[in-house]
Amino acid sequence: MITKEHKLKDKWVGFIHSLQDDICRKLEAEDVKALFSSEKWERPGGGGGDTRIMKDGNVFEKAGVNTSVVSGTVTETMRNQLKIDGAKWFAAGLSLVLHPLNPYVPTVHANWRYFELYDKAGKLTDSWFGGGADLTPYYLFEEDARHFHGVLKGAIDPFGPELYQQYKKNCDEYFVNTHRNNETRGIGGVFYDYLKPADEFDADTLFRFQQANGNAFLKAYLPIVAKRKATNYTERELEWQEIRRGRYVEFILIHDRGTIFGLKTNGRTESILMSLPPRARWEYNHVPTKGSEEEKLLEVCLHPKDWV
Amino acid sequence: MITKEHKLKDKWVGFIHSLQDDICRKLEAEDVKALFSSEKWERPGGGGGDTRIMKDGNVFEKAGVNTSVVSGTVTETMRNQLKIDGAKWFAAGLSLVLHPLNPYVPTVHANWRYFELYDKAGKLTDSWFGGGADLTPYYLFEEDARHFHGVLKGAIDPFGPELYQQYKKNCDEYFVNTHRNNETRGIGGVFYDYLKPADEFDADTLFRFQQANGNAFLKAYLPIVAKRKATNYTERELEWQEIRRGRYVEFILIHDRGTIFGLKTNGRTESILMSLPPRARWEYNHVPTKGSEEEKLLEVCLHPKDWV
Numbered sequence: 018m019i020t021k022e023h024k025l026k027d028k029w030v031g032f033i034h035s036l037q038d039d040i041c042r043k044l045e046a047e048d049v050k051a052l053f054s055s056e057k058w059e060r061p062g063g064g065g066g067d068t069r070i071m072k073d074g075n076v077f078e079k080a081g082v083n084t085s086v087v088s089g090t091v092t093e094t095m096r097n098q099l100k101i102d103g104a105k106w107f108a109a110g111l112s113l114v115l116h117p118l119n120p121y122v123p124t125v126h127a128n129w130r131y132f133e134l135y136d137k138a139g140k141l142t143d144s145w146f147g148g149g150a151d152l153t154p155y156y157l158f159e160e161d162a163r164h165f166h167g168v169l170k171g172a173i174d175p176f177g178p179e180l181y182q183q184y185k186k187n188c189d190e191y192f193v194n195t196h197r198n199n200e201t202r203g204i205g206g207v208f209y210d211y212l213k214p215a216d217e218f219d220a221d222t223l224f225r226f227q228q229a230n231g232n233a234f235l236k237a238y239l240p241i242v243a244k245r246k247a248t249n250y251t252e253r254e255l256e257w258q259e260i261r262r263g264r265y266v267e268f269i270l271i272h273d274r275g276t277i278f279g280l281k282t283n284g285r286t287e288s289i290l291m292s293l294p295p296r297a298r299w300e301y302n303h304v305p306t307k308g309s310e311e312e313k314l315l316e317v318c319l320h321p322k323d324w325v
Numbered sequence: 326m327i328t329k330e331h332k333l334k335d336k337w338v339g340f341i342h343s344l345q346d347d348i349c350r351k352l353e354a355e356d357v358k359a360l361f362s363s364e365k366w367e368r369p370g371g372g373g374g375d376t377r378i379m380k381d382g383n384v385f386e387k388a389g390v391n392t393s394v395v396s397g398t399v400t401e402t403m404r405n406q407l408k409i410d411g412a413k414w415f416a417a418g419l420s421l422v423l424h425p426l427n428p429y430v431p432t433v434h435a436n437w438r439y440f441e442l443y444d445k446a447g448k449l450t451d452s453w454f455g456g457g458a459d460l461t462p463y464y465l466f467e468e469d470a471r472h473f474h475g476v477l478k479g480a481i482d483p484f485g486p487e488l489y490q491q492y493k494k495n496c497d498e499y500f501v502n503t504h505r506n507n508e509t510r511g512i513g514g515v516f517y518d519y520l521k522p523a524d525e526f527d528a529d530t531l532f533r534f535q536q537a538n539g540n541a542f543l544k545a546y547l548p549i550v551a552k553r554k555a556t557n558y559t560e561r562e563l564e565w566q567e568i569r570r571g572r573y574v575e576f577i578l579i580h581d582r583g584t585i586f587g588l589k590t591n592g593r594t595e596s597i598l599m600s601l602p603p604r605a606r607w608e609y610n611h612v613p614t615k616g617s618e619e620e621k622l623l624e625v626c627l628h629p630k631d632w633v
Contacts, residue, residue: 072608072609280504290607297606298605299603301378301387302378
């Protein structure tokens with residue numbers, strides 16, 4: 018029986034697969050040298066995914082653009098630790114993390130997902146969309162921060178004038194290393210979750226909202242790559258890039274809900290951890306020099322700003 | 326009022342401080358070039374510590390030998406997530422992680438700790454010792470594994486002939502990346518916890534047991550350092566070292582109880598995370614070449630062996 022809900026699910030799966038193709042093709046064009054390899058995998062509990070990895074490019078040192086369409090039975094662990102209430106679940110999403118070579122080009126992450134829960138009889142009981150994108154520069158260029166946030170805001174504004182501010186705030190509050198004086202991992206972006214079809218925001222509108230966000234991503238990110246990728250750098254900038262990548266690792270492994278969800282639901286470890294940077298460094302008690310560009314970046318991580 | 330328990334606490338604090346001095350002095354002698362710096366810190370909630378760090382040595386790329394003597398009120402988080410039942414707590418321990426430069430010299434970790442719990446009136450309600458040491462080689466030398474385990478066994482055997490096997494098994498079961506096909510982080514060692522003073526194993530015996538373990542550590546580790554530190558290596562071995570250090574980071578940030586305890590109890594982040602390696606690397610789906618030395622090491626991590 019094809020219900021309206023099943024159609025939405027199919028439409029969503031179609032969308033993330035074509036967005037994956039589009040993003041990969043455009044990133045390859047930007048990189049010129051490296052190509053994405055594709056690895057299709059199956060999840061023992063149900064479903065599978067398509068993990069696309071690019072490495073050692075001209076621009077991208079390590080990049081992953083994954084889709085997964087997975088489903089399963091709600092386990093005790095999911096019930097207790099992830100607060101998921103239902104008998105069966107379904108999740109489909111696109112998740113990407115791009116780590117460029119040049120320390121003047123920011124790392125970026127984005128994810129758009131759709132989740133369904135069913136009761137024992139297989140009846141749909143709950144469903145929601147989530148997603149977002151956030152930028153992790155190693156050096157701060159205010160015009161880049163304004164551009165990134167500006168494009169994301171432009172995609173969201175048609176759906177409600179108050180939404181960008183709310184999702185920007187969510188993002189600043191989510192991507193935080195609470196164990197590091199609440200330092201954010203970068204200059205943020207937008208982050209939203211549990212957007213459920215309801216009268217004021219129906220399933221079709223939500224779907225168009227997700228499309229608008231997904232389609233805005235490269236417009237927000239690629240112009241920054243193009244502008245910064247030929248900047249000269251030295252050993253010093255690479256060191257700082259590796260130190261900040263250490264913080265990125267800490268966020269992903271200690272705090273990130275998506276990572277924890279994946280590892281707790283018996284996900285494919287290599288696909289989940291593709292988000293980790295190519296290299297990271299830890300120095301005891303590293304503090305940037307007073308007045309340096311490194312300190313300037315850290316300052317906006319400790320005190321998130323409004324960019325648009 | 327000085328009770329028997331308070332004397333034990335004081336004796337333990339004295340022991341870990343003198344062991345810290347001894348270990349640091351001998352590691353400096355082995356390294357020849359680098360010295361430990363000491364940073365004494367106070368914990369806002371009670372107590373403090375002495376973090377000793379050596380870096381960029383001839384032998385040790387990054388080494389931390391910490392003591393901490395801390396106490397506080399049992400919080401909701403501790404009660405729920407750490408299953409600690411009481412009103413106030415006290416913990417004192419020595420914790421060390423040594424990351425050598427040469428990929429033929431193993432990374433090593435050791436920790437010996439003492440914990441007390443009190444009721445609202447300040448009366449001691451529970452206390453226990455814990456500890457252990459484990460070795461993380463990048464290349465497997467069976468004679469080194471036998472030596473390391475042999476010395477640890479020699480220290481433990483006088484306290485009970487069955488204990489080493491039990492604590493060796495605990496170690497193999499604890500230092501495991503469950504999200505990586507249950508790969509252990511190295512070739513193990515010993516690990517024990519919740520050793521409580523009881524009739525068959527009184528507080529004095531437990532104290533001597535901890536001393537025996539603490540004092541055996543350098544005898545187990547330094548001969549391996551001396552034997553391997555001048556081995557020639559190339560870029561290939563360094564790459565493998567960084568990949569394995571990535572796994573070390575994953576264990577610490579995802580699974581390690583000590584790290585989680587520290588971060589959840591508002592511990593000093595820089596001292597807790599001194600255990601992280603100087604550098605780590607993540608390559609998508611890295612698999613060692615068939616029949617290589619790298620594969621041989623991975624094999625014993627996937628299938629822990631008895632070494633003595």
